[in-house]
Amino acid sequence: MAPAHHDVVRREFARQADGFGHRGSLFAARSIADWIDAGARLAPGDLVLDAGGGAGDLSRSLADRARQFVVADLTDAMRDVGRDAAEAAGVDNVLFVRAVLEDLPFPDRSFDCVLCRFVVHHLADPALALAELRRVCRPGGRVVVADLVCLDGAIAARHNELERLRDASHTVALTEDGLVAAVGAAGLAVASADRYEHHPDLEAWIARAHTPAGAADELRAAFAAEAEGGPATGLRAERDADGRVAMRQRWVRVVATPI
Secondary structure: OOHHHHHHHHHHHHHHHHHOOOOOOHHHOHHHHHHHHHHHOOOOOOEEEEEOOOOOHHHHHOHHHOOEEEEEEOOHHHHHHHHHHHHHHOOOOEEEEEOOHHHOOOOOOOEEEEEEEOOHHHOOOHHHHHHHHHHOEEEEEEEEEEEEEEOOHHHHHHHHHHHHHHOOOOOOOOEHHHHHHHHHHOOEEEEEEEEEEEOOEHHHHHHHOOOOHHHHHHHHHHHHHHHOOOOOOOOOOEEOOOOOEEOOEEEEEEEEEEO
8 A cells, every 4th residue: 555545545534533442333233243253163262353443443342253453554543442341341452563564564364363353445456455454364374365346347347436436545345356366465265255245324324434524515416316217336226115215235244265
């Protein structure tokens, strides 16, 4: 990831930090943590890296399933929120460190399991980061990469344009095939890929990113138009029974082992 994009990520997630670190956070949901662990198969003695883990919502949710978690993230505000939340919850096996995924400060083969959840679409150079995840995972260990993907490759450019409008730290959401291929190209043997269908409410989705007002209005217009039969956004917006706009997201969990 280029240093300039690091600055964008820090800025955006410093603004979003208040949405993490508490039970109401989407990413603290038990269902998501269980989905990740269904692939990771954490064991009591495992040393786990939560790469790009932000406020450590995932690590805190799974803290009783492994020996030690290391949350590596580059945004100070997110790590601060996570430390406070861990202390408040009495979780003492989650360590927060400052790190960039493209140059992790750990020796080769350090971790039994490496988790990387909803990070790839924020990376300027996913290949470099995925190679680092492989490097720090021990032989026979597990690397679990979960990310949102584009539902329709034919209109992926429009999907990613709207994601960047919402959150400037977004780079590119790959297709499912593209994500699996990227993991494999990093020197990891893909064992499985699993889908999680998510249906976010438009207003909650915008609010979570603290999207500026003008950009938020542009997003509302695009999704409302699609819901009424207009141009496709890639997120398949539609109105629910109450007339609110909701979209469809697909998350894909890829489980792999170092080759």
